[in-house]
Structures are given as C-alpha cells and as structure tokens.
Amino acid sequence: MTAPSLSSALAGRKVLLIIGGGIAAYKALEVIRLLSKAGAETMAVLTKAGAEFVTPMSLAALTGHPVRQDLFMPDDETAMGHIELSRWADLVVVAPATAGLIAKAANGMADDLASTTLLATDKKVLLAPAMNVRMWLHPAVQANVARLKGFDGYQGMAVVGPDDGVMACGEFGPGRMAEPPVILDAIARLLAGQDGRPLTGRTAVVTAGPTFEPIDPVRGLTNRSSGKQGYAVAAALAELGAQVTLISGPVALDAPVGVTRVWVEAATEMKAAVDAALPADIAVMSAAVADWRVDGVASGKIKKAPGGPPSLALIENPDILAGVSAPGPRRPKLVVGFAAETSDLAANARAKLSRKGCDWIVGNDVSDEVFGSDGNAVTLFTRNGDEPWPRQSKTQVARKLAQRIADHFKA
Numbered sequence: 001m002t003a004p005s006l007s008s009a010l011a012g013r014k015v016l017l018i019i020g021g022g023i024a025a026y027k028a029l030e031v032i033r034l035l036s037k038a039g040a041e042t043m044a045v046l047t048k049a050g051a052e053f054v055t056p057m058s059l060a061a062l063t064g065h066p067v068r069q070d071l072f073m074p075d076d077e078t079a080m081g082h083i084e085l086s087r088w089a090d091l092v093v094v095a096p097a098t099a100g101l102i103a104k105a106a107n108g109m110a111d112d113l114a115s116t117t118l119l120a121t122d123k124k125v126l127l128a129p130a131m132n133v134r135m136w137l138h139p140a141v142q143a144n145v146a147r148l149k150g151f152d153g154y155q156g157m158a159v160v161g162p163d164d165g166v167m168a169c170g171e172f173g174p175g176r177m178a179e180p181p182v183i184l185d186a187i188a189r190l191l192a193g194q195d196g197r198p199l200t201g202r203t204a205v206v207t208a209g210p211t212f213e214p215i216d217p218v219r220g221l222t223n224r225s226s227g228k229q230g231y232a233v234a235a236a237l238a239e240l241g242a243q244v245t246l247i248s249g250p251v252a253l254d255a256p257v258g259v260t261r262v263w264v265e266a267a268t269e270m271k272a273a274v275d276a277a278l279p280a281d282i283a284v285m286s287a288a289v290a291d292w293r294v295d296g297v298a299s300g301k302i303k304k305a306p307g308g309p310p311s312l313a314l315i316e317n318p319d320i321l322a323g324v325s326a327p328g329p330r331r332p333k334l335v336v337g338f339a340a341e342t343s344d345l346a347a348n349a350r351a352k353l354s355r356k357g358c359d360w361i362v363g364n365d366v367s368d369e370v371f372g373s374d375g376n377a378v379t380l381f382t383r384n385g386d387e388p389w390p391r392q393s394k395t396q397v398a399r400k401l402a403q404r405i406a407d408h409f410k411a
C-alpha cells in the first residue's frame, strides 16, 4: 500500500490517465477511485480500443470530468485539446499501456488523441504495460520500452509492472498490468519526487542571453552574450526534474526540452517576465542585462542630420537580480547570479554577492574567449567560500551547478 508520507503527495495533484485497449482497462477504474480517495483529480483519455473495454460513462462518473476520446471535437469548443490536457496534468499515466500505444510513443507516431498527447506532454509519463506474455517478451516491445525509458535529453518514461501471473488469455508469465495500489504507489513516488530526480516538484526561473535596448524602431544597444550557458542551466535543472521557466533575450537557440521559454527584448521586459514567473524555489540569473537603456526611445527611425550624430541619453536599467534577491515572501529559496569580469574576478564577484544579496555567484573571467564558445572556466562563490571549477563545456558547468543546487535542497 501507499506509505502515509507518499499518499500526501497525491492531495491536490492532477493526473491525466490514458486508457488503452486491453482487458486490464477495468483496473483503470480502480486507479481513478484510489486517486480520488487520496485527494487527486483525474481526467481520462480513452482510446478507441479502450472504449471496447470500459465505457466513457463510467469514467466520467468516476473522474467527474467529460472523457476525451477524439483528437478533433468540432462540436465541443470547451473541451481541452491534447496540448492543454497535457499541460493541465502534473503527471500522465498510461494504464493499460498496450503494445500498440508503446510502439507509437517510442516512434513518435501521433494519429489519435492518446498518442498525440504523449508526444506533446512536458510532464513525466508513467506506463503500466499490459499485454500477452509473448507480446511483452517480444524484442520489438522490449526495445520500444527501453527506448522510452532512455530518450537522451528527455526525462524518460517510468514503467510500473507488468506482473507475472495467469493472464486473461490463460497463458502464464509477465504481462499482467500492475495492481491498482501498486500503480497508485508509483504515481505518488513520481509526484513526491522519488523518481531519482532530486528537483522534481521544484520550480525554477532562469534568465539567459543579452537584452536589446531599443534606440528607435530599427536600432538598439545589445551585447555579445550567446545565451548558451543560461540555456544549458535551464536544461540541466529540467533534467533533474525542476519545472523551469526560461526568460530569454534574443538568441539563436532552441528551447531545451521540457522548459517553458518566454521571449523578451529589453531589460524592463525581462524584469516583468521574471516577476510574473515568481514565486519559484530557484532563480538563476545568467542573462547579460544591459546596464542602461535609452531615455526617450524615438518612435520613428532617427535620420542622419547635418548637425552630426544624435546624442543618446542613457538611464539605468532595474537590477533584476537584486530585485529577486530582496528579502520578502516571494524571494526564491536559492538565488544564483553570474558575474562576468575581465579583471579581479574574486574581489568583483564577492562584492556582487553582497551588493545584490544573492546566495551564490558563478563568476567567470571573460577576458578569455567565453562569449559564444562552448567552454567555460568558472568559480562558484558562496558564503562558505570559493570553489574554482576547471574549464569544461558549458553543459558540464550547467550540470554541475544543477547538481549543487539539488544538493543544497537536499541539505
């Protein structure tokens, strides 16, 4: 049964249950009942084959929500689509996960609501496979399951069961769907962050890239930040299970998998986006925010004039890091800043640590080639001392930082 500490992980949580076509589908009804008893809310997606085994009526009665069966429901504008459904949920569970559903998910096939939702989700997915023993042991199914568990860069799907036993078809062996209390326990563990990923259940806001401060509609002030380090931090935090909002200035990078990206240009927009993303447990401010913006941005293109170039009056931008670090109920538990310095790294980084009020500073010497490069040599400055890290890739720096953050929360 679910341990008391784990069952509390279910209260108020949202589970999207995808029900495939198999005799074990009847057990999905019991999973819903147990979830609801533990205080969790469930919505159900029923595949065409699933509807041969359980009725939409019983699912609607147990979940208290209409059951979604079709990818396209032109008559029902209020129904959630595959994207909204997967965003609504804290966790997606496939029970029973048939060989067909597993094959589709493993190969990126999306031809119905269930498979499309599985491809579109940014949430952890738990599979409860159920099929005939020969099917389960077939190398094709095993290869598909292995593939789903280990998609590089993705969080990977979790699998519960199948159990050994006599099957509905009379054969014996692994293939029976895990029992509902065992599935409930697996759901609770995933929701409680006991899935081996130390930041599951934590939220993070990360800033990255340069800001662009307009002069007029066609010109602006910016800097050479590529955003690579901040994007790598966002990806590394998400890999450890955190729910990450990445506030990005203009860069040419793809959003990391599972990360919600918010595009901004000017520092004032970045500040507003960060404020909107709070509260969060973790803030990592790696953006190269322009210190100044132009006072009185011209509404039309400034033309060359005989009197010579225009003079630009600059005003100071808000310090986003200092604002996030300021004491208050919305202050993240851990605030990490970056310091890019061309001289006196330690002295400057330490001064920033106290001036801005953040908890850690990742300092790097940018006199060496850092902007746009894939490598970085940084020192982590905390209130307990300095920790120089050897030159390594930005991805490795990010993973090390994310692990340090996870250790901090564990402690």
Ligand code: CTP
Residues within 6 Å of the ligand: 207, 267, 285, 286, 287, 288, 289, 290, 291, 317, 318, 319, 320, 321, 322, 336, 337, 338, 339, 340, 341, 352
């Ligand atoms: N930062 C910020 N908002 C600003 C300026 C900086 O959030 N307006 C953050 C950066 O994202 C980084 C840290 O503050 O995490 C240090 O940025 P840096 O540009 O090195 O510091 P400055 O405050 O600009 O200090 P200086 O120009 O004196 O080096």
